[in-house]
Amino acid sequence: MKLLHVRVQRFDPKTDKDPHFESYTVSVNDGARVLHVLHAIHDTIDPTLAYRYCCSSGQCGSCAVRVNGEPVLACMEEAQDGITIAPLNLPVKQDLVVNLLPKIEQIASLKPAAAGESKFPTKEQIDTIKPLRDCIECLACVSVCPAMDVTKFLGPTAMRQEMRLALDPRDTGDRVPDAIRDGLFNCTSCQACYTTCPKKIKIPGKAIEKLRALANQRGFTLPRHREVAALIKETGRSVTRTTPTFMELVGERIEPNGPAKATVGFFVGCMYNMRQQQSALDAIEVLKRNGIRVIIPHDQICCGSPLIRTGQLAITDSLRQRNIDAFQSRGIDTVMTMCAGCGSTLKNDYVTPFEVLDINQVLTKYGIEPPARLPIKATYHDPCHLMRGQDVKDEPRQLIRQVVDLVEMPSICCGSGGGVKSGVPEEAAALGKRRGDEIKKTGADLVITSCPFCEFHIASHTDKPVKNIATVLLEGYREKDRLAEKRKE
Numbered sequence: 001m002k003l004l005h006v007r008v009q010r011f012d013p014k015t016d017k018d019p020h021f022e023s024y025t026v027s028v029n030d031g032a033r034v035l036h037v038l039h040a041i042h043d044t045i046d047p048t049l050a051y052r053y054c055c056s057s058g059q060c061g062s063c064a065v066r067v068n069g070e071p072v073l074a075c076m077e078e079a080q081d082g083i084t085i086a087p088l089n090l091p092v093k094q095d096l097v098v099n100l101l102p103k104i105e106q107i108a109s110l111k112p113a114a115a116g117e118s119k120f121p122t123k124e125q126i127d128t129i130k131p132l133r134d135c136i137e138c139l140a141c142v143s144v145c146p147a148m149d150v151t152k153f154l155g156p157t158a159m160r161q162e163m164r165l166a167l168d169p170r171d172t173g174d175r176v177p178d179a180i181r182d183g184l185f186n187c188t189s190c191q192a193c194y195t196t197c198p199k200k201i202k203i204p205g206k207a208i209e210k211l212r213a214l215a216n217q218r219g220f221t222l223p224r225h226r227e228v229a230a231l232i233k234e235t236g237r238s239v240t241r242t243t244p245t246f247m248e249l250v251g252e253r254i255e256p257n258g259p260a261k262a263t264v265g266f267f268v269g270c271m272y273n274m275r276q277q278q279s280a281l282d283a284i285e286v287l288k289r290n291g292i293r294v295i296i297p298h299d300q301i302c303c304g305s306p307l308i309r310t311g312q313l314a315i316t317d318s319l320r321q322r323n324i325d326a327f328q329s330r331g332i333d334t335v336m337t338m339c340a341g342c343g344s345t346l347k348n349d350y351v352t353p354f355e356v357l358d359i360n361q362v363l364t365k366y367g368i369e370p371p372a373r374l375p376i377k378a379t380y381h382d383p384c385h386l387m388r389g390q391d392v393k394d395e396p397r398q399l400i401r402q403v404v405d406l407v408e409m410p411s412i413c414c415g416s417g418g419g420v421k422s423g424v425p426e427e428a429a430a431l432g433k434r435r436g437d438e439i440k441k442t443g444a445d446l447v448i449t450s451c452p453f454c455e456f457h458i459a460s461h462t463d464k465p466v467k468n469i470a471t472v473l474l475e476g477y478r479e480k481d482r483l484a485e486k487r488k489e
Helices: 034-044 101-105 123-132 140-144 146-150 156-166 175-181 192-196 203-217 223-235 270-274 277-289 305-309 316-328 340-348 359-366 394-400 425-442 452-461 469-488
Strands: 002-010 020-028 064-067 070-073 084-086 092-094 262-267 292-295 334-337 355-358 377-380 405-407 446-449 466-468
Touching (some): 020 034, 123 156, 123 203, 140 156, 140 192, 175 203, 203 305, 223 305, 262 340, 277 359, 277 466, 305 316, 334 340, 340 355, 359 469, 377 425, 452 466
Parallel strands (some): 002 084, 262 334
Antiparallel strands (some): 002 020
């Protein structure tokens, strides 16, 4: 047995003006789950505590709550000392019990054919449907969806069901127009639904992007998305050239300042090549200083992410092959990305003969020379396609803390992904404002991120400077060099 101290959010709309937290100390067995803690509070301390549970084995979804801000199934999450337990971000009926019914009622149901006309699915169709059929309707995904906070998007589980029915030959509904009506193009591809889902259903990739591909086949793709696809087909890039590109400014092979610790191929990406060249140039200086040889194949092109996210798949196979050939032909076994979206695409949508690492992974793997510390308080924005798409969360922080003081803020989507910034700009602006509000709360002097789209979008929603991690590290090195020169005087 062990003692655990926990905080639980309490709220009864009938008697309370606002939610509040109460602290409890309970005795539970080693390995106890959060649900066991709630049982102990209810049975030994306060029988008025309201919470849901049913199967106690992770199959019904009824016990979903937030633990330290993250949605979990109470019956599956191991209880730790000092945790905070709160309801999902849904209307609260009492304490940890939320009103699930309005959202569940919006989930589409099968429209069967007339008697004798139904077609039974083949084994292949059943296997395709199966990954979408595991939903337990806990609505954890709905509680974390940023698009649902600012639009009328029905949310990830509604989209999952639309795709599940679109694949089922027994269903007679027309699911693509239904999905568009319900906000198909409002998803930012932030992956919060997938990482939160207790059944790990890949809703963005397995449902939303597939529905967008079906929509594209029927001519429903948003006009701005079609423009981007035409540009990629014509130029190999998703943005236009306005100034000399990064690859026009550098050679194919860049040697480090000293002995080489490693060699990486650099997949530059469209934004760093065409629009935010200085961030990429800063990264090269940091890599050179830390013994990383960089090979930059100049025949690389767009990774295809803007097309995959928006369901425009006609040329994505050729883009993949051209990029793989560009690096493989040079004998490169490690490809480095700076763009979170490119990195996530190469890792999750490609099958590569080489390893793909984000620049933060490269620098932490091989170690960096300590920079001078700058007298700055900074906050860090986690790019969705880096934190959730690549599971890279700690490495950027390890680098940032070496050069500035870091103050954390909630890891929420800025609104720049999934084609939303180009296709649904008002939604992107609303999410950008929300990100700006969180930045303001931190009191930070500087915003740091590691994605060109986040860097570009957030800059228009905060009065603080927004910089890439590589740029901040380079500023630390320049300050170190300045101090060294000053000591010589």
